[in-house]
Amino acid sequence: MSTMSLRGLSKTFGNFQAVNNLDLNVEGGEFLSLLGPSGCGKTTTLQMVAGFVPPTSGTVLVEGEDVTHVVPEKRDMGIVFQSYALFPHMTIAQNVGFGLEMRKMKRQALKERVDEALAMVRLSGLEDRYPNQLSGGQRQRVAIARVLAIRPRVLLLDEPMSNLDAKLRGDMHVELRALQRRLGITTILVTHDQVEAMTMSDRIAVMTGGKIAELGTPQQVYDKPVSEFAYRFLGQTNEITGEITSNDAGSAKVQVGSISLPVKVSESHQGTSIKLFVRPERLRIGAADGSAVKGKILTRLFLGGIWFYDIDSDIGPLRISAPNLGMSPAEEGETVGIEWNSGDMQVATSELANG
Numbered sequence: 001m002s003t004m005s006l007r008g009l010s011k012t013f014g015n016f017q018a019v020n021n022l023d024l025n026v027e028g029g030e031f032l033s034l035l036g037p038s039g040c041g042k043t044t045t046l047q048m049v050a051g052f053v054p055p056t057s058g059t060v061l062v063e064g065e066d067v068t069h070v071v072p073e074k075r076d077m078g079i080v081f082q083s084y085a086l087f088p089h090m091t092i093a094q095n096v097g098f099g100l101e102m103r104k105m106k107r108q109a110l111k112e113r114v115d116e117a118l119a120m121v122r123l124s125g126l127e128d129r130y131p132n133q134l135s136g137g138q139r140q141r142v143a144i145a146r147v148l149a150i151r152p153r154v155l156l157l158d159e160p161m162s163n164l165d166a167k168l169r170g171d172m173h174v175e176l177r178a179l180q181r182r183l184g185i186t187t188i189l190v191t192h193d194q195v196e197a198m199t200m201s202d203r204i205a206v207m208t209g210g211k212i213a214e215l216g217t218p219q220q221v222y223d224k225p226v227s228e229f230a231y232r233f234l235g236q237t238n239e240i241t242g243e244i245t246s247n248d249a250g251s252a253k254v255q256v257g258s259i260s261l262p263v264k265v266s267e268s269h270q271g272t273s274i275k276l277f278v279r280p281e282r283l284r285i286g287a288a289d290g291s292a293v294k295g296k297i298l299t300r301l302f303l304g305g306i307w308f309y310d311i312d313s314d315i316g317p318l319r320i321s322a323p324n325l326g327m328s329p330a331e332e333g334e335t336v337g338i339e340w341n342s343g344d345m346q347v348a349t350s351e352l353a354n355g
């Protein structure tokens with residue numbers, strides 16, 4: 001039994017459907033991210049799970065129990081928002097103990113819980129400081145400790161790290177992930193930051209227009225997405241439009257300009273027009289002679305660890321990335337061959353084509 005199930009969850013504001021008949025199971029101890037662009041319904045979904053927004057239809061089950069109409073305080077969930085305001089006039093210990101005090105916990109037990117929660121986020125010793133005496137990252141950890149102190153059965157995080165600078169955010173990803181694993185607490189993270197979702201999650205639900213377009217491990221959703229939306233939203237991709245000239249049990253020939261490319265498609269692919277997707281890092285620059293596809297390097301960009309080449313090729317504009325291994329890069333203006341492994345030129349198959 002899944003720890004949490006969302007069944008046919010929908011939310012309509014006026015005549016605008018923010019969340020559209022969403023089904024999702026979250027397993028016990030799992031770290032699942034809702035990832036998608038601004039306005040796709042992530043926060044609304046999380047708020048329905050937490051109980052702050054009543055669904056228009058659908059159910060929320062926690063460990064088999066229907067909590068759809070249960071008030072937030074009785075759901076046993078901890079939620080950390082983007083604006084996780086700490087109480088400025090209270091010490092760190094008082095901030096972390098606040099929820100327990102509300103629950104009328106006895107003084108000694110409360111102190112033990114606060115100490116435990118602060119130890120979890122590695123802030124022991126800072127109990128008597130005030131929020132303005134902490135760094136941004138430390139304040140962030142206090143907000144998490146405050147929620148963990150009540151020992152929720154589910155942890156809900158809504159962009160909790162978006163106020164931190166990039167370096168600190170990266171550190172927090174690693175730290176929070178380690179903590180979540182150690183505690184084994186079922187967690188849903190809402191984010192529009194794909195790196196955040198990739199580095200922390202067991203699975204990612206990629207959302208668009210109130211629906212889940214893609215669900216899988218980070219590697220599945222990046223390497224083999226089914227939706228065009230995910231190809232475009234996650235990382236970078238090259239998009240090539242062609243015409244299927246033959247389809248022999250899924251081994252198709254796709255005509256792009258003067259070039260015929262072998263591509264694996266579904267046997268039931270409808271129509272002749274087809275879009276192919278290939279990631280920049282799956283393309284390689286080779287010698288011009290001997291490659292079926294050639295192109296001229298228009299622009300070369302240096303990013304330290306990698307080179308980007310923007311190429312005008314026989315099959316349209318392409319971006320190629322190559323790791324910087326210390327060798328001299330290809331030159332702008334040079335004509336090069338372009339190669340890839342079969343299977344890296346992929347086709348999206350989902351209905352949720354454009355989001």
Ligand SMILES: Nc1ncnc2c1ncn2[C@@H]1O[C@H](COP(=O)(O)OP(=O)(O)OP(=O)(O)O)[C@@H](O)[C@H]1O
Nearest residue numbers: 013016018036037038039040041042043044045192
């Ligand atoms: N109370 C409300 N009344 C009317 N419309 C709302 C309300 N809350 C959210 N919406 C709309 O529902 C849609 C989804 O909002 P939501 O906050 O869930 O998006 P999100 O994916 O969290 O976006 P962001 O990444 O910007 O936080 C948006 O178009 C938003 O304007």
Ligand SMILES: [Mg+2]
Nearest residue numbers: 042043044190
């Ligand atoms: Mg939001």
